[in-house]
Amino acid sequence: MTGAVARLPAAARAIVEGDRRVLARTITAVENGDPSADRVVRSLYGRSGRAPVVGITGPLGVGKSSLVNAIVGRLRSLDQTVGVVGVDPSSPFTGGSVLGDRIRLERRADDAGVFFRSMASRGAAGGVAAATREVARLLDAAGFDVILVETVGSGQVDVAIRDIASTSIVVVVPHLGDEVQTLKAGLFEIADIFCVNKVDLPGAELAKKDLAELVTLGGRPSGWAPPIVGTSTVDPTVGIEELWNDVVAHEKFLDDSGERTRGERHRLSSEIVGLARDRIGRELMARLERDPALRRLLDGVVARQIDPRTAADRLVRHGRRSS
Amino acid sequence: MPRAHGAKRSPIRVLIAKPGLDGHDRGAKVVARALRDAGMEVIYAGLRQTPEEIVRAALEEDVDLIGLSILSGAHMALFPRILSLLKEQGGEPIPVFAGGIIPDEDARKLKKAGIRAIFGPGTSLEEIVSTAQSLARRSA
DSSP states (O other): OOHHHHTSOHHHHHHHTTOHHHHHHHHHHHHTTOGGGHHHHHHHGGGOSOSOEEEEEOSTTSSHHHHHHHHHHHHHHTTOOEEEEEEEOOOTTTSOEEEOGGGGSOOOTTOTTEEEEEEEOTTOSSSSOTTHHHHHHHHHHTTOSEEEEEOSSOOTTOOGGGGTOSEEEEEEOTTSOOHHHHHSSSGGGGOSEEEEOSTTSTTHHHHHHHHHHHHHTOOOTTSOOOOEEEOOSSSTTTTHHHHHHHHHHHHHHHHHHSHHHHHHHHHHHHHHHHHHHHHHHHHHHHHHHHOHHHHHHHHHHHTTSSOHHHHHHHHHHHHHHHO | OOOOOOTTOOOOEEEEEEESSOOOOHHHHHHHHHHHHTTOEEEEEEEEEOHHHHHHHHHHTTOSEEEEEEOSSOHHHHHHHHHHHHHHHHSSOOOEEEEESOOHHHHHHHHHHTOOEEEOTTOOHHHHHHHHHHHHHHHO
16 A cells, blocks of 8 residues: 555545545445545545546436446447446426436446446436536545546536536437537537437438538637547447547547646636535525524515625625635 | 536436336336336336346446335345345445335335335335425435
């Protein structure tokens, strides 16, 4: 055991040393916002950032889970280990969910090189759960060579995967819409790679052509031109090698162009600000409920004597004074 | 690490799987849907699972509860195997319940072996949901 590992909290050390049961339990604790996970997550951060995190996103029913299975197969044939997070929606009514991404996973009961975890979105918008980023990091710290994150079936504005993934694959199928759909903002803007799945269906060539035209109108601001790959759920070998080679090429582009560091700085700054905002928000909410002067402020807004913007100004000033 | 159904009442996670070779999954789907509507997170593993796959999924997904559906008649071979794998690999026991066509005599033996509840045809969904809830909460 190296010194650095020995200094980790026991659960973190177990995760680094390959204890899958502790990994699974820690993921649950992270999902539940359980304080017992806090030290583990903090202590393992320095061990993340090594594996490519590949996002697989696209509308419901395009074959994301099947594609994930095919990619897992490809990676195992290359002798790479894989951690997978599959996100499915939670009910806005009951909070319950049916997590069915695992169903496409080929049987690998005795393969320690794959770890698959299903996750419910638990009310988060954007296509992933609030805990998905930290869970992907845990898998990274646990030593998996590649992390795959499959999003909820996404709509046009579900682009949260770009805050987590180093490479985002946007999956579509033939006949999703005409070429004007490809011009619209949102989902299609975040693609590092386009995947036309079910390429054996009629209309596949047109779908690829529409995407190719989109790419010629201008690639990503980084200068990367997203490749377009056709894959098939009927024959899961079609296009998978090419798809994975494109992921590798994109990861190399991120390193060579300096885009990885730029992207990381951007993503991490919004993560830090987001965490700080959550905490400040909770504190301000608690004060608003506790502090008599602030409760009177709220009374004033309820009575339409003070407007919410003015009240917010006062709350912020109050927060600054007392911090 | 302690299991986490703490102050915030985190959702119960339950694995629903069909061991063995029969292809009749309507019962499993109806139960999955009912547990979902009761606010649980249901990992639906689907058809034709081996005991090894079921146990692996239960541990990776860190479920509070496992529900098995079987209509093939192979329950006396498959269920004890699942229970013994869980004991070998699991550490803490995860409660297992089952549903399907299971003769009373077999059901008695299986309960003795550690299957916590067995539901035959005609059981109401309310009964399945409330049993699942109490099994999961008791183990938490």
